[in-house]
Amino acid sequence: xxxxxTVEFRNNLRxxxxxxxxxxxxxxxxxxxxxxxxxxxxxxxxxxTEDSVLRALTTALESxxxxxxxxxxxxxxxxxxxxxxxxxxxxxxxxxxxxxxxxELEIALAVDVVVGMRSILLLKAALLGCKVLSFQPGLRGPDxxxxxxxxxxxxxxxxxxxxxxxxxxxxxSATAPDVSRAWDTLPPHATERVVDLVEMMLESKYELSxxxxx
Numbered sequence: 001x002x003x004x005x006t007v008e009f010r011n012n013l014r015x016x017x018x019x020x021x022x023x024x025x026x027x028x029x030x031x032x033x034x035x036x037x038x039x040x041x042x043x044x045x046x047x048x049t050e051d052s053v054l055r056a057l058t059t060a061l062e063s064x065x066x067x068x069x070x071x072x073x074x075x076x077x078x079x080x081x082x083x084x085x086x087x088x089x090x091x092x093x094x095x096x097x098x099x100x101x102x103x104e105l106e107i108a109l110a111v112d113v114v115v116g117m118r119s120i121l122l123l124k125a126a127l128l129g130c131k132v133l134s135f136q137p138g139l140r141g142p143d144x145x146x147x148x149x150x151x152x153x154x155x156x157x158x159x160x161x162x163x164x165x166x167x168x169x170x171x172x173s174a175t176a177p178d179v180s181r182a183w184d185t186l187p188p189h190a191t192e193r194v195v196d197l198v199e200m201m202l203e204s205k206y207e208l209s210x211x212x213x214x
Contacts, residue, residue: 028116065093
């Protein structure tokens, strides 16, 4: 069931996002501070905020850009509730801009790695065959995102592990998740629901193919 966008389709998506040969990362932002608080003084605090995660991500990408000749573009996808979102200033070797195009899945298919916290987009992107990384440093409590349990992508809870993981995903030999392994771990009747979800995402406009790389 692992399907990927054809090379031509993906190249067209990258072109529409003004991406050429650079490495591209999509960050799926969420209003974590609004939902769970900003620090340990607040009882709902889950160990991180969207700001702390983005700072760690940009720092890691800046470090990688200093070691690699290839430039990196970070696309930030604000959550619908983040109506006044402002992209941070560019960092050395990194172009940073907002990605507000209507179709978030097309953006995910165009980039090299999708990074987020607990966004459902990480699950959708993994099921489409994208490389995904869930980064929740210092997470308190269970991880609500099912990606790790299903073996879909990389889940990191230690800030020190972020840069090495990104280096492998962007420049190493890491492959997209094997979606077929996930079906066997789903409870009864859940498989049908997930299949329906995937089929809805894989409408004709995606022109998917097993042969193309991502």
